[in-house]
Amino acid sequence: MAYDVIVIGSGPGGYVAAIRAAQLGFKTAIVERESLGGICLNWGCIPTKALLKSAQVFEYISHSQDYGITVGEAKADFEKIIKRSRGVADKMSKGIQFLMKKNKIEVLMGFGKLTGKKEVEVKAADGKTATHQAKHIIVATGGRSRQLPNLPIDGKKIIGYREAMSLPTQPKSMIVVGSGAIGVEFAYFYHSIGTKVTIVEFMPRIVPVEDEDISKELEKSYKKKGITVMTNSSVERVDTSGNGVKAYVKTANGEEVLEADILLSAVGVSTNIENIGLEDLKIATDKGRVTVDKMYKTNVDGVYAIGDIVMGQALAHVAMKEAVICVEAIAHKEGKHHHNPEPLDYGNVPGCTYCVPEIASVGLTEKQAKEAGYEIKVGKFPFSASGKASAAGANEGFVKVIFDAKYGEWLGTHMIGANVTEIIAQTVASRKLETTWQEQLDTIFPHPTMSEAVKDAIEVALGEAIHL
Numbered sequence: 001m002a003y004d005v006i007v008i009g010s011g012p013g014g015y016v017a018a019i020r021a022a023q024l025g026f027k028t029a030i031v032e033r034e035s036l037g038g039i040c041l042n043w044g045c046i047p048t049k050a051l052l053k054s055a056q057v058f059e060y061i062s063h064s065q066d067y068g069i070t071v072g073e074a075k076a077d078f079e080k081i082i083k084r085s086r087g088v089a090d091k092m093s094k095g096i097q098f099l100m101k102k103n104k105i106e107v108l109m110g111f112g113k114l115t116g117k118k119e120v121e122v123k124a125a126d127g128k129t130a131t132h133q134a135k136h137i138i139v140a141t142g143g144r145s146r147q148l149p150n151l152p153i154d155g156k157k158i159i160g161y162r163e164a165m166s167l168p169t170q171p172k173s174m175i176v177v178g179s180g181a182i183g184v185e186f187a188y189f190y191h192s193i194g195t196k197v198t199i200v201e202f203m204p205r206i207v208p209v210e211d212e213d214i215s216k217e218l219e220k221s222y223k224k225k226g227i228t229v230m231t232n233s234s235v236e237r238v239d240t241s242g243n244g245v246k247a248y249v250k251t252a253n254g255e256e257v258l259e260a261d262i263l264l265s266a267v268g269v270s271t272n273i274e275n276i277g278l279e280d281l282k283i284a285t286d287k288g289r290v291t292v293d294k295m296y297k298t299n300v301d302g303v304y305a306i307g308d309i310v311m312g313q314a315l316a317h318v319a320m321k322e323a324v325i326c327v328e329a330i331a332h333k334e335g336k337h338h339h340n341p342e343p344l345d346y347g348n349v350p351g352c353t354y355c356v357p358e359i360a361s362v363g364l365t366e367k368q369a370k371e372a373g374y375e376i377k378v379g380k381f382p383f384s385a386s387g388k389a390s391a392a393g394a395n396e397g398f399v400k401v402i403f404d405a406k407y408g409e410w411l412g413t414h415m416i417g418a419n420v421t422e423i424i425a426q427t428v429a430s431r432k433l434e435t436t437w438q439e440q441l442d443t444i445f446p447h448p449t450m451s452e453a454v455k456d457a458i459e460v461a462l463g464e465a466i467h468l
């Protein structure tokens with residue numbers, strides 16, 4: 001065998017799998033058709049956060065008077081904001097190039113396809129093909145914008161997330177279809193820099209996977225900012241024959257016609273599982289995802305799949321964790337690694353949305369906990385009562401904790417407010433360690449911090465609130 005491990009796709013699933021494999025002594029290669037780092041570094045997590053930072057800086061400057069600082073009129077330079085975001089993405093992709101070199105991982109640029117159980121064909125951009133053998137092949141080909149039949153992405157007037165972060169000029173108005181993390185992040189970004197934004201959501205509330213209280217708070221905040229939010233609404237058809245886009249929206253009260261320069265379709269992701277040899281090898285798939293066991297083995301010996309193409313939350317940290325588990329399980333079986341990894345607990349995966357106010361959550365929502373038959377204790381602590389939030393001028397939002405009333409098990413945390421994405425890890429680690437509320441209250445939290453609001457929320461749940 002030329003290699004011990006070949007990974008197809010270099011997103012957070014693929015590059016992490018390759019590095020862990022190399023660290024554990026496997027001769028490793030990685031195949032990439034476009035840019036090292038995948039969607040996450042090039043067209044997802046990182047460039048969007050760069051855009052959101054620019055929007056936030058602009059908002060801060062626009063409200064500088066609130067902090068006692070007078071500055072001249074601020075102007076958002078769209079071209080420069082996009083350029084900065086692309087620069088950050090390029091730098092991160094180069095970082096992955098460095099890590100591949102450092103770990104002596106062979107980078108094979110081109111389109112990878114399984115041509116045998118232990119064989120990958122790589123077709124380079126110039127059409128040249130080469131075939132490589134490996135004992136283990138890990139498929140991590142990720143996803144792309146999902147297309148709805150009535151919203152075909154043309155890249156100009158009906159766009160997906162890639163175009164939304166690389167437009168040549170700032171649209172004056174935008175319709176955002178879908179209010180998951182991607183939709184609400186772009187809605188915040190474009191609104192903040194002066195685009196008139198309308199969100200159209202099919203479900204009765206925005207960020208529909210979150211706890212209902214979070215959806216209500218975000219909707220209140222967005223409406224206050226001036227973003228139009230239409231829930232229980234769906235775009236039935238679009239007309240792009242004029243200067244902009246006309247969207248015919250079915251609402252609870254009949255049809256409404258929206259007009260805007262551009263429409264962003266943010267209705268989720270489809271998986272890249274076509275034309276990569278899965279059918280020929282009879283690798284099982286289900287509803288567009290590759291079927292794998294708890295260690296990411298497919299039904300074909302020596303072939304594994306991780307990341308967005310398998311069941312589970314389509315998130316970068318999920319892909320990275322799956323990568324480590326998959327490789328360590330292979331290494332353990334071959335006697336190369338002492339640790340036999342545990343399966344990932346998909347019920348303890350944090351979800352973060354980086355709009356303003358930020359959202360972070362893990363575990364069961366209040367509704368899910370009740371539906372699961374738990375008798376619960378719920379505590380909610382508003383940031384309006386937090387000293388740190390007041391000092392920062394960031395009083396919006398709250399922390400909500402949900403505990404099982406019988407045994408004190410921490411069932412879930414749902415937060416909305418400034419920097420909450422930085423404090424959710426505490427709940428994740430505590431839940432992993434099967435903490436109880438009493439152990440949390442026996443823990444000391446630094447003051448003043450946003451994180452102490454978690455302790456305050458637990459006190460509220462127990463009827464022992466000190467700061468409310």
Ligand SMILES: Cc1cc2nc3c(=O)[nH]c(=O)nc-3n(C[C@H](O)[C@H](O)[C@H](O)COP(=O)(O)OP(=O)(O)OC[C@H]3O[C@@H](n4cnc5c(N)ncnc54)[C@H](O)[C@@H]3O)c2cc1C
Nearest residue numbers: 009011013033038039040044112142143307308314315316
């Ligand atoms: C706008 C946006 C924002 C996001 N923000 C966040 C966030 O803040 N936090 C978070 O956790 N997640 C976020 N995500 C999701 C995150 O990007 C994905 O979950 C993550 O990238 C999945 O990693 P992956 O390794 O499975 O695949 P990907 O990152 O999609 O990488 C797959 C790679 O495989 C390559 N490839 C595909 N087919 C082939 C082939 N046949 N041969 C060779 N190469 C191939 C692709 O070119 C790509 O580079 C965001 C996604 C989007 C779209």
